[in-house]
Amino acid sequence: MKPATLITCICLISPTALVSAQGHDSGSHTQQAAEPVNTMCPIGKEPIVASAGTVEYKGKTIGLCCPGCGEAFLAWDEARKDEFVALAVAHREPGMEDDVGHDMDKPAVADAAWTGPFPLATCPVSGQNLGSMGDPIVKKYDGREIRFCCGGCIGKFEADQTGYWEKIDRQIVKDQLRYYPAQTCVVSGEPLVENGEDIASNMVYGNRLVRLCCKMCERQFKADPKKFIKKLDTITADAQRQDYPLDTCVVAGGKLGSMGEPVEMVVAGRLMRFCCAGCNPKVEADPAKYTKLIDEAWQAKGMFMPQVQKDGHGEGHGGADHSDHDHGG
Secondary structure: OOHHHHHHHHHHHHHHHHHHHHHHOOEEEOOOOOOOOOEEEOOOOOOHHHHHHEEEEEEEEOOOOOOOHHHHOOOOHHHHHHHHHHHHHHHOOOOOOHHHHOOOOOOOOOOOOOOOOOOOOOOOOOEOOOOOOOOEEEEEOOOOEEEEEHHHHHHHHHHHHHHHHHHHHHHHHHHHHHHOOOOOOOOOEOOEEOOOEOEEEEEEEEOOOEEEHHHHHHHHHHHHHHHHHHHHHHHHHHHOOOOOOOOOOOOOOOOOOEOOOOOEEEEOOOOEEOOOOHHHOOOOOOHHHHHHHHHHHHOOOOOOOOOOOOOHHHHHHEEEEEEEEEEOO
């Protein structure tokens, strides 16, 4: 009788042990976990944060930078997860592509999204108002439009493109931030504010500010920029349409609706409404002129006011200084 009893016990215990072992090997989410072995998220490659949670893999706790990274990590093949854990234990900043041998920063090749004409009113090289020395010179670099006050500035720009793009991106972030409509990441839907603190990463794609929650979302955005720019345009138009400050076309001055349903366009983060499609090219030819008119109309309503810095000059800022840029379209 005892052997039979022993066999019965083994049959009852073995399935449970097997399930535990399988879960232990394949990885799982955990609510209460040991200290993470890593300091950088394997997916987002940002510092891990406690609020993002952790996942368990083969007895090791893996920290994350945002909740969505857990599923992405567990979807890796076993060899890749093992390699990551080994590097984490060795304190070699796992998650960086140079460590794990995967070029994770490079997105899939995607068509660039057109993000509008150069949105600034001044030449990025001389600082002169565009148009003050005749018609601005319009150039494109990797699909991104830029405008100069004169031909002499082009050579200076091309001699230090990195420095000038960084300068332009800072100005675009400052200009468009007050109009930015979304409180969540346009890719993941995760909040951009945590405990009252702005945690967003400001990326300039083409001539457009895009605010994201992590590096993983930046890669996903760049893999399909047209999709997310279209989504951002829709969010922007929906947010600004109800209180839109003009009942006339910002270009022609005619009553909106007098020629049918108004035509809409988002330029530099601002919704513009026209009497007809024929007004679009005029805005693209001189965007600074019309964004200024829209700004003045909003400010007359006490909305989208330029933020004043402590020194009393210029416009404010928001989010951490994580500005990145992509030429885009």
